Amino acid sequence: MSLKxxxxxxxxxxxxxxxxxxxxxxxxxxxxxxxxxxxPDDLNALEMALQVKEALPDAEILVITMGPPxxxxxxxxxxxxxxxxxxxxxxxxxxxxxxxxxxYALSKAVMRCxxxxxxxxxxxxxxxxxxxxxxxxEKLNFPQITYAEALIAVSSKKxxxxxxxxxxxxxxxxxxxxxxxxxxxxxxxxxxxxxxxMQFKHAHTPSELTGIARDYTQIYRQHxxxxxxxxxxxxxxxxxxxxxxxxxPTKVKKxxxxxxxxxxxxxxxxxxxxVELMITELMENHIIG
Amino acid sequence: MENFFLDNETLKxxxxxxxxxxxxxxxxxxxxEAQQYEIAPFDYDDAMDSYEKILEIIGEICGEIIAPxxxxxxxxxxxxxxxxVIYASGTQQxxxxxxxxxxYGMALPRRYGGLNFSMVPxxxxxxxxxxxxxxxxxxxxxxxxxxxxxxxxxxxxxxAYLPLIxxxxxxxxxxTEPDAGSDLQAVQLKATFDEKANCWRLNGVKxxxxxxxxxxxxxxxxxxxxxxxxxGLSYFLYDRKDKAVTIRRMExxxxxxxxPTCELVFNNAPAQLVGxxxxxxxxxxxxxxxxxxxxxxxxxxxxxxxAYREALKYAREREQFGKSIIHFPAVYEMLGNMRAxxxxxxxxxxxxxxxxxxxxxxxxxxxxxxxxxxERSEMKHYQRLTDIYTPMLKLMSSEYCNQIAYDAxxxxxxxxxxxxxxxxxxxxxxxxxxxxxxxxQLQVVAAIKGVSNGSFLKQIKEYDSMEVNSNLAGLQMxxxxxxxxxxxxxxxxxxxxxxxxYDFVARxxxxxxxxxxxxxxxxxxxxxCEKYTASARIFIGAANAQNFxxxxxxxxxxxxxxxxxx
Numbered sequence: 001m002s003l004k005x006x007x008x009x010x011x012x013x014x015x016x017x018x019x020x021x022x023x024x025x026x027x028x029x030x031x032x033x034x035x036x037x038x039x040p041d042d043l044n045a046l047e048m049a050l051q052v053k054e055a056l057p058d059a060e061i062l063v064i065t066m067g068p069p070x071x072x073x074x075x076x077x078x079x080x081x082x083x084x085x086x087x088x089x090x091x092x093x094x095x096x097x098x099x100x101x102x103x104y105a106l107s108k109a110v111m112r113c114x115x116x117x118x119x120x121x122x123x124x125x126x127x128x129x130x131x132x133x134x135x136x137x138e139k140l141n142f143p144q145i146t147y148a149e150a151l152i153a154v155s156s157k158k159x160x161x162x163x164x165x166x167x168x169x170x171x172x173x174x175x176x177x178x179x180x181x182x183x184x185x186x187x188x189x190x191x192x193x194x195x196x197x198m199q200f201k202h203a204h205t206p207s208e209l210t211g212i213a214r215d216y217t218q219i220y221r222q223h224x225x226x227x228x229x230x231x232x233x234x235x236x237x238x239x240x241x242x243x244x245x246x247x248x249p250t251k252v253k254k255x256x257x258x259x260x261x262x263x264x265x266x267x268x269x270x271x272x273x274x275v276e277l278m279i280t281e282l283m284e285n286h287i288i289g
Numbered sequence: 290m291e292n293f294f295l296d297n298e299t300l301k302x303x304x305x306x307x308x309x310x311x312x313x314x315x316x317x318x319x320x321x322e323a324q325q326y327e328i329a330p331f332d333y334d335d336a337m338d339s340y341e342k343i344l345e346i347i348g349e350i351c352g353e354i355i356a357p358x359x360x361x362x363x364x365x366x367x368x369x370x371x372x373x374v375i376y377a378s379g380t381q382q383x384x385x386x387x388x389x390x391x392x393y394g395m396a397l398p399r400r401y402g403g404l405n406f407s408m409v410p411x412x413x414x415x416x417x418x419x420x421x422x423x424x425x426x427x428x429x430x431x432x433x434x435x436x437x438x439x440x441x442x443x444x445x446x447x448x449a450y451l452p453l454i455x456x457x458x459x460x461x462x463x464x465t466e467p468d469a470g471s472d473l474q475a476v477q478l479k480a481t482f483d484e485k486a487n488c489w490r491l492n493g494v495k496x497x498x499x500x501x502x503x504x505x506x507x508x509x510x511x512x513x514x515x516x517x518x519x520x521g522l523s524y525f526l527y528d529r530k531d532k533a534v535t536i537r538r539m540e541x542x543x544x545x546x547x548x549p550t551c552e553l554v555f556n557n558a559p560a561q562l563v564g565x566x567x568x569x570x571x572x573x574x575x576x577x578x579x580x581x582x583x584x585x586x587x588x589x590x591x592x593x594x595x596a597y598r599e600a601l602k603y604a605r606e607r608e609q610f611g612k613s614i615i616h617f618p619a620v621y622e623m624l625g626n627m628r629a630x631x632x633x634x635x636x637x638x639x640x641x642x643x644x645x646x647x648x649x650x651x652x653x654x655x656x657x658x659x660x661x662x663x664e665r666s667e668m669k670h671y672q673r674l675t676d677i678y679t680p681m682l683k684l685m686s687s688e689y690c691n692q693i694a695y696d697a698x699x700x701x702x703x704x705x706x707x708x709x710x711x712x713x714x715x716x717x718x719x720x721x722x723x724x725x726x727x728x729x730q731l732q733v734v735a736a737i738k739g740v741s742n743g744s745f746l747k748q749i750k751e752y753d754s755m756e757v758n759s760n761l762a763g764l765q766m767x768x769x770x771x772x773x774x775x776x777x778x779x780x781x782x783x784x785x786x787x788x789x790x791y792d793f794v795a796r797x798x799x800x801x802x803x804x805x806x807x808x809x810x811x812x813x814x815x816x817x818c819e820k821y822t823a824s825a826r827i828f829i830g831a832a833n834a835q836n837f838x839x840x841x842x843x844x845x846x847x848x849x850x851x852x853x854x855x
Contacts, residue, residue, distance in 0.1 A: 191350055194343045194391040194404060198328035201342065214331065223327065 002058035003156050003176075006113050007049045008106060008120035008136070009042035009063055009078060011071040015125050023257070036070065038077050041121025043189035045182040049119045050082045050190065051151050052159075060084045064109050066094060066102065072205045075228050079200035080192035085225060088205055091232040093240060098248035099127070103135030105243060108236040110140065117159070118179040122147060133181035144179040145172055149186050199223075205230045291356065293417045294348025297594070299632070300413055302818060303639040304340060312407050312643060313337065315650040326399045340410040346390050347414045355383045355421035362422060362547035363714050369539045374502035374549045376428075383425050388457035397435055401451035408642040408649075412587045416638070419591025423718035424547030426591060427499050430584040434460035434507050437577045438526070441564035446526060450505055461503035462577060463495045463527075463553065470497075471731055473509065473570055474519040478555060480510035489525055489562060491555040494537075499725075501551025502536060504529045507577070508560060509569050524569035525560035533558035544717030579675065581726045582683040583641065589683075589690035589722045590635050596690075596715045597627045600697035603710070607702075614700075623696045629827035630693055633807040634686040636814055641678040647671040674748065677739030684732035685803050687722035694719035730796070737795045740779060745802040746772075752809035757816045764815075764829050768808050771836055775801050778840045785846070793851045797839040804832035 013034035015022070021033045046063070053059040063078040065071050066089040075086030089109050097105065110118060118137075123130035130146075137144035149164040152171065160173040164183045202219065203226045204212065220226055233240065241247060268274040282288045294300055313336045320336075322329035330336035358379030365377040376384065387393060396411040397403025419426035435454045438447060454460075469475040478493030491510055495501075506527040513521035527534070533556050540550040564573055601624060604615035614620045651668030654660060660668065694716045698705040705712045723729045739745045749772055757765055778801060782794055811825040 191386060191390045192342075192346050193389065194346060194395075195328050196391070197342050197346065198330075198339045198404070201338070 002060060003052070003056050003117065004113060004115045005049045005052060005059055005061045005117045005119065006110050006115040007042070007046050007061060007063045007078065007083065008110075008118065008133070009046065009065050009074050010039045010121075010124045011036050011065065011067050011074045012039045012124050012126045013037075036073070038074055039121055039124045039126075041123060041125075041182060041184050043121075044184060044186040045119040045121045045180075046078055046081060046083065047187050047189040048148065048151055048180070048182050049117075051187075052117065052154050053082070055151075055154050056156065062086065062113050062115070064089060064106065064113070066090070066106060066109070069205065069207050072208060072228055076200055076203055077192070079203055080197045081190055082193070082196070086203075087229050087231055089231045089236070093233050093244050096245035096248060097243060098250035099129050099131040099135060100249060101243050101247035103132045103139060104247060105236065105238055106132065107136045107139035108238045109231060110136065112231075112236065116156070116176045116178075118142065118177075120179070120181055122181045122183050130181070133179060137179035140179070142177055142179045143174055144181070145174055146181045147183045148180045149183050200226070202226050203228050290349065291352025292345065292348040293351040293356070293420055294344045294413075296348075296352070299635060300344070300416075301341070302814070303635065304344070304409060304413065305337070306409075306639065306643065308643050309337065309407070309409065312409070312646045312650065315654070316405065316407050316646070322399060322405075328404065329399065339404075340406065343392060343395070343404070343406070344410055344413060344417070347387075347392055347417050350383075350386045350390060351417045351421035354386050355418065355425055358383060359422040359425075359547075360711065360714065362424060366546045367539065367549040369536060369549075372536055374536065374539065374551065376549070377547055380425060380428065380547050383422070384428065384457060384459075387429065391455070393432060393457050394435065394451075394455035397439065397451060397454060401439070401447065402455040403451075408583075408646045409639055412583060412638065412642045415584055415587035416591040416594070416635075419588040420595045421591075422547060423588060423592045423595075423715070424545035426584075426588045427545060427548040428459060430581075430588065431460040431462065431500055431503065433577070433580040433584055434462055434505065436580055437507060437524075437573060438563065440576065441524075441568075441573050442526070446561060446563065450526065453505065458504040459500055460505045460507070461498055461500045462581065463498050463501075463506050463508040464574060465497045466494060467496050471728065473574065474522075476509050476511060476522055476570070478508065478510040479514075480512040480523060480525060480560070481514075482512075483559075486559065489560045491525060491527065491533075491558040491560050493555055495553045495555070497540065498551045498553055499548055501539075501549060501553055502529070506534075507563065508555070509574055510560075512562075512566055512569075519570040520567055522569040522571075522574075523566045524563040524573045526563050527555075527558055527560045531559050542721075544714070544720055578726060579645075579679045582679050582732075583638075583645065585722055585726045586634070586638050586641070586679075586682045586686035589686035589719075590631065590638055592715055592719050592722065593627075593631050593634070593686075593690040593693040596694045596697035596712060596719065597624075597631055599710065599712045599715065600624060600627065600700040603701050603704075603712075607704075620700060623700060625823075625827050626831065627693045627696055629811075629824040629831070630689045632814070632821060632824040633811055633828050634682070634689050636810040637678070637682050637807055638686065640810055641675070641682045644671050644674040644678055648675045673744060677736055677744050680727070680732040680735035681739070681745075681799060681803050681806070683727065684723075684729050684736065684799065685807065688729055690719045690722050733796045733799050736799045737792075740795075740798045740802055741783075741791075745806065746776065746779075749775075749802075749805055749809065752806070752813065755813065755816070757812060761812060761815055761822070761825070764808075764812055764825055767829055767833055768805060768812065771805050771808070771833055774836065774840055775805060778843050781844045781846075785848070787848065790846065790848070790851055794843045794846055797843055801836050801839045804836055808832050 013031050014037045021030055024030045049061050053061055061083040063075055063083045063086040065074040069090055072088050075088055078086055094105055120133045134144055145161055147163045148161045150162040152160040152162060158173060158175045163170045164185050205228045268278055310333055313333055320330060320332055323331050330339060362377045362379040367377055368375045394403040395406040399405050415430050418429045432454055435451055438450055464473055466476055480489050480491055483490045491508060508525045508527055509522055510525055511521050512523035535554040537552045537554050604620050605613055607614050648671035698712050698716045701710060701712050782791055782798060785791055808829045811828050814821040815825040
């Protein structure tokens with residue numbers, strides 16, 4: 001039996017180059033002002049999945065993304081880079097989900113695929129919680145390896161990985177099935193492949209197709225891989241109470257704009273005594289340790 | 290994310306030229322391959338969308354991988370180990386990234402694993418790569434050899450070698466010898482037919498061979514024993530796996546250090562004939578050379594773009610006398626001229642690409658069915674334009690590239706002379722463009738026939754027949770005056786009735802014609818998009834002044850003056 005890999009990827013607002021209009025008056029993210037991109041860590045996760053497939057060519061890579069209809073871009077981007085198929089989990093009823101509700105929905109979706117391996121980024125740059133991956137593993141009762149940095153070896157039975165930890169690296173081995181969260185220090189994702197781009201740019205979800213004049217019926221019959229399936233609450237057989245705002249115990253009480261201002265400044269000379277003093281102070285404040 | 294395609298809107302402007310509709314229509318034979326190949330387009334918009342998406346991939350690899358590697362590639366350079374060239378580690382990474390992205394062989398037909406792209410996006414890719422690393426542009430650009438194999442080699446050779454190009458097998462064109470540089474008719478490397486092995490055998494020396502350790506080599510050699518000129522030369526394909534070539538040395542160069550330049554000894558090397566005997570130089574090399582000159586022109590534009598961007602960035606950041614130096618007239622004049630020159634050579638680059646596309650497409654069509662009278666005259670028209678535009682373009686692009694690199698370094702002042710900024714490398718890399726694939730002096734020899742037979746003038750009149758926005762009318766009038774003066778200047782030169790004197794002023798004539806043509810092309814760009822008006826104004830103003838100087842020289846030149854230079 002060939003290995004089945006699921007990669008979880010998220011479309012996020014590009015918060016790396018934030019301008020003045022990045023936040024709305026009410027303190028929420030102004031998604032219209034920020035370009036929507038492939039969450040960077042998830043690209044590292046996709047690359048690691050592709051490396052597994054290079055080692056085990058029979059492996060199949062399925063990408064699942066949850067988001068609004070335009071998140072189908074994430075599926076196409078993954079197909080361009082080497083994924084085999086992709087699914088878009090989209091339903092208005094998912095709106096407002098926190099990490100608990102999101103991980104519930106995603107775990108239900110992942111269950112449909114019966115994977116041997118799940119890869120996702122450590123965290124997404126919009127929320128930076130790093131909770132969703134581990135929560136999914138718990139819900140699926142999968143063991144997990146977090147902060148993976150490099151693939152060392154893989155077989156259809158087990159995988160060994162290097163983890164990036166605060167004070168160094170750790171090499172671990174685990175039996176499959178398994179969930180892996182991939183760190184940003186892992187190898188960058190390969191570029192899109194020209195041939196795959198020219199083929200899979202025609203991959204669409206059913207709702208995207210309604211807005212396209214060209215008749216794809218025949219093409220899609222010939223090439224089923226160009227269908228991006230849309231899954232909703234019914235498809236994944238989810239309990240409505242556990243989704244969206246009602247399924248999300250996290251409540252945002254207040255959002256503050258943090259403006260960093262200089263509080264005090266100290267001049268220090270380059271004498272040994274002053275350097276010593278500065279280091280002691282920084283250590284007392286736990287800035288360095 | 291750095292992306293050299295997306296950060297330069299001018300490229301999309303040229304990609305979306307109105308003539309592309311006709312080119313793509315012909316290239317895709319009415320879009321009939323979509324049934325057969327998943328990657329083939331359904332229609333024009335689909336094809337253009339693919340061009341753009343694939344250039345985006347290349348732009349990203351250039352911005353994120355090739356450009357950041359360029360400094361180390363220049364320092365490290367390739368190494369010669371056990372008769373094998375090992376590329377610098379950055380070069381290896383560049384190569385692997387482009388292979389993985391599936392973009393090698395873009396211009397080849399799909400049945401050989403190519404993408405069947407037009408020359409315009411193919412050459413645009415070369416420009417992008419050259420902006421990222423001028424030396425890598427050679428390794429990338431030598432895939433041009435595939436075009437020669439496709440056009441002239443037997444089906445057997447095509448099937449054996451063309452599918453290797455998309456896999457990243459590299460090529461070299463082995464023409465130059467110690468005593469045969471500009472004068473390729475003097476090539477001595479011997480080719481003899483080996484009846485027993487049923488193949489040709491090559492013996493002799495080649496020098497200054499770029500990417501000399503390529504997998505696939507196209508070698509010009511003397512197949513007709515006892516012959517002394519170009520008609521005794523044939524073209525051969527040598528495969529590196531036969532291991533019958535010794536790399537005698539690798540040159541130490543001023544620039545493009547990442548591209549290995551080798552001296553080679555062929556030791557009874559087995560080879561296969563490409564096309565027919567005796568047509569090596571007179572037909573095949575000339576075609577290959579045209580392609581290579583287009584490649585060097587793209588390299589010139591790419592290096593110039595990189596140099597300009599460095600100068601602009603530095604001029605904005607560097608403060609003297611209490612302000613950024615970009616605010617001083619002496620500096621912004623240089624930058625404005627650089628911008629105008631780049632816009633000028635780039636627009637000519639893609640104009641020439643369209644001519645090459647159309648002439649090749651009609652030739653291809655002519656192989657499939659007999660052409661109508663109108664199609665045949667279109668083919669001849671575009672062939673003629675290709676023949677005269679290619680050397681003019683190579684001349685102007687490489688000379689401007691050098692001028693722009695010179696000025697860009699000047700903007701940096703003393704800092705630019707140090708190795709701390711990329712401009713020092715760009716200045717060195719620029720220098721070769723006006724030398725290889727035919728020096729500027731030889732481009733003049735090829736282009737001058739377009740002046741003397743009136744072809745350039747005819748094309749200028751053709752450009753002049755377009756109607757432009759009323760705000761551009763003044764510029765058009767200036768070009769019309771320049772044209773009238775150019776005609777007088779040509780007349781004066783013809784009246785010397787002396788071939789040597791005519792040759793003496795040939796470069797001035799070619800450059801005067803080029804100034805007018807570049808002016809018209811910029812005028813057309815400004816007409817299509819307002820933002821090119823500034824470059825059109827700067828360029829035409831400067832070109833007009835330059836042409837006065839050339840005219841004064843040519844018109845007052847009289848018998849015997851050339852003698853005093855001797």
